[in-house]
Amino acid sequence: MKSKTWTRIIALTLFAALAMPVSLMAQGKSSQKHAKHHQYKVVDLGTFGGPSSSVNCCDHQITARGVVVGSADTAAANPNPGCFNGPLGGTDCNVNQAFQWQDGTLTNLGALPGGYNSYAQAVNSRGTVVGSAENGVTDLVLGIPEFEAVLWRNGQITNLGTLGGNESVALDINDHGQIVGAAANSVPDPASMFGFATQTRPFLWEDGVMRDLDTLGGTDGVAFMMNQRGQIMGQFYVQGTTNIDSIFWDEDGNAVDIGTLGGTNANCSSCGPWFINNRGQVVGNSTLAGDAARR
Numbered sequence: 023m024k025s026k027t028w029t030r031i032i033a034l035t036l037f038a039a040l041a042m043p044v045s046l047m048a049q050g051k052s053s054q055k056h057a058k059h060h061q062y063k064v065v066d067l068g069t070f071g072g073p074s075s076s077v078n079c080c081d082h083q084i085t086a087r088g089v090v091v092g093s094a095d096t097a098a099a100n101p102n103p104g105c106f107n108g109p110l111g112g113t114d115c116n117v118n119q120a121f122q123w124q125d126g127t128l129t130n131l132g133a134l135p136g137g138y139n140s141y142a143q144a145v146n147s148r149g150t151v152v153g154s155a156e157n158g159v160t161d162l163v164l165g166i167p168e169f170e171a172v173l174w175r176n177g178q179i180t181n182l183g184t185l186g187g188n189e190s191v192a193l194d195i196n197d198h199g200q201i202v203g204a205a206a207n208s209v210p211d212p213a214s215m216f217g218f219a220t221q222t223r224p225f226l227w228e229d230g231v232m233r234d235l236d237t238l239g240g241t242d243g244v245a246f247m248m249n250q251r252g253q254i255m256g257q258f259y260v261q262g263t264t265n266i267d268s269i270f271w272d273e274d275g276n277a278v279d280i281g282t283l284g285g286t287n288a289n290c291s292s293c294g295p296w297f298i299n300n301r302g303q304v305v306g307n308s309t310l311a312g313d314a315a316r317r
Contacts, residue, residue, distance in 0.1 A: 065126075067090065067092070067094075067121075067123045067128060068094070068128050069094040069095050069096075069128075070094050070095065070096040070097070070119060070121070070128070070130055071095070071096050071097035072094065072095020072096050072097055072098075072116040072117075072118070073095055073116065074094070074095050075092060075093065075094030075095065075121070076092055076093060076094075077090065077091070077092035078092065078141075078143055082144045082145060082146065082194060082195070082247075083142075083143070083144060083145060084145075085145055085146070085147050085149070086147065087124070087147075088124060088125070089122060089123070089124045089145055089149055090122070090123040090124070090145075091120065091121065091122050091123070091142035091143075091144070091145045091151050091153075092120075092121055092123075092142055093118050093119060093120050093121060093140070093141045093142060093153075094118065094119065094121045094128065094130075095116040095117070095118050096116060096117045096118070096119060096130075097116070098116065098117040098138075099115060099116065099117070100115050100116055100117050100118070100138065100139070101117075101138065102138065102139070102166065102167055103165065103166065117138045117139060118139050118140075118141070119131065119132060119133060119138075119139065119140050120132070120133075120140040120141055120142035120151070120153050120155070120174070121142065122142065122145070122149075122151055122174070131151060131174045131179070132155075132179060133155040133156050133179075134155045134156060134157040134158065134170065134172065134179060134181055135157075135158060136156075136157060136158015136159070137155055137156025137157050137158045137167065137169075138156055138167070139155070139156050139167070139169075140153065140154065140155035140156065140172070141153045141154050141155070141191075142174070143191070143192060143193050143194065143203075144192075144193065144194045144195050145195070146195045146196060146197045146199070147197050148197060148199075149175075150173060150174070150175045150195060150199065151173065151174040151175075151195075152171070152172070152173045152174075152192035152193070152194070152195045152201050152203075153171075153172060153174075153191070153192055154169045154170060154171055154172060154190070154191040154192060155169060155170065155172045155179065155181075156168065156169050157169070157170050157181065159188075161188045161189065161219065163188075163219035164188075164217075164218075164219055168188045168189055169189055169190075169191065170182065170183065170184060170189065170190050171183070171184075171190040171191050171192035171201070171203050171205065171225075171227070172192065173192065173195070173201065182201065182227050182232060183205075183232055184205045184206055184207075184232075185205040185206065185207040185208075185223050185225060185232060185234055186206070186207045186208035186220075187205065187206025187207050187208055187218060187219070187220040187221075188206055188218070188219065188220075189205070189206045189216070189218050190203060190204065190205035190206060190225070190232075191203050191204055191205075191216070192227070193244075193245065193246055193247065194245075194246065194247045194248050196248050196249065196250050196252070197250055198250070198252070199228070200226060200227070200228050200248060200252055201226070201227040201228070202224070202225065202226055202227070202245035202246070202247070202248050202254050202256075203224075203225055203227075203244070203245060204216055204222050204223065204224055204225065204243075204244040204245065205222075205223055205225045205232065206218040206219070206220045206221065206222060206223070207220055207221050207223050207234070208220055209221045209241075211241060211242065213242075213264070214242060215242040215243065215244060215257075215259065215266075216242075216244065221241050221242055222242040222243065222244060223235070223237075223242070223243060224237065224243040224244050224245035224254075224256050224258070224269075225245060226245065226248075226254065226271075226275070233275070235254070235256075235271055235275060235277070236271070236275060236276070236277040237258040237259070237269070237277065238258065238260075238261060238269070238277050238279055239261035239262075240258045240259040240260055240261045241259055242258065242259045243256060243257060243258030243259065243269065244256050244257055244258075245271070246294075246295060247295075247297065247298055248298065249298050249299060249300045249302070250300050251273055251300055251302070252273040253270070253271065253272055253273060253298060253302045254270070254271040254298075255268065255269065255270050255271075255280075255295040255298045255304045256268070256269050256271075256294075256295065257269060257287075257294045257295070258279075260279070263286075264286075264288055265282075265286040265287065265288060266286070266287040266288060266290075266293070266294070267279050267280060267281055267282055267287065268280035268281070268282070268294055268295045268304065268306060268308070270298075270302070270304060272302075280295065280304065281308075282308040282309060283308040283309065283310050283311075283316075283317055284308075284309075284310050284311035284312075285308060285309025285310050285311055285312065285313045285316070286309065286313055287308060287309050287313075288313065289313075290309050290313070290316060292307065292316075293306075293307055293308055293309055293316055294306050294307070294308075
């Protein structure tokens with residue numbers, strides 16, 4: 023589907039260029055003489071000896087200094103049952119570990135003691151990286167390795183912990199060192215938003231303390247991204263329903279239901295907020311009434 027879409031876009035672009043009046047094309051060429059063009063080249067960031075590497079969509083994964091974070095396969099076989107690679111790494115039969123790339127050097131950030139896989143989700147301007155890593159313990163309910171939110175700073179890994187459950191993941195960090203993500207608590211929940219055995223709760227981690235964020239009475243939620251003011255956006259289950267709304271938290275932790283465009287967002291994996299700027303403006307997409315279409 024994506025290839026067909028790109029083919030159509032390219033075709034339309036070429037058609038528009040061919041249909042452009044000669045005078046306009048000449049005018050464009052004249053103005054281009056005075057324009058400054060950036061020269062780009064493609065750089066393969068590489069792997070740790072395995073077949074693939076990746077960065078995750080939509081978080082802060084590159085800095086102004088060209089630091090990039092993500093995860094890459096090693097040559098080692100993944101010992102996890104079914105080659106399970108954690109909450110966001112998908113299925114892969116190689117050990118996959120977090121990386122930091124800068125100036126042509128790919129650095130392995132490692133995992134927690136006893137764990138194999140790790141995943142970098144975001145980096146701030148100071149080079150502090152956040153994500154998740156296996157801790158070497160098996161979740162006896164889910165039958166998978168436990169993974170917990172971590173930060174990497176100055177070559178050291180720090181476990182941010184959970185809210186009483188077995189799993190957590192850090193999804194974003196700002197330049198003040200505030201971290202947001204999702205963490206399991208101790209309340210059993212077969213419909214957990216992240217597939218945990220217990221409720222999924224949005225958190226703000228700051229100065230060594232993980233704080234459970236308000237979800238307006240809903241059981242589950244996740245904090246996706248934050249800005250430099252400490253404002254946060256995410257999603258949550260609306261109280262008493264399985265409807266998923268976007269949510270905004272201000273600097274003081276006060277929650278606002280952003281709502282939808284008339285739909286429920288249920289069973290729509292790509293619906294929700296996608297970015298927040300430093301003015302507190304949030305963009306994303308939502309299903310319309312009836313959930314047959316989204317905008």
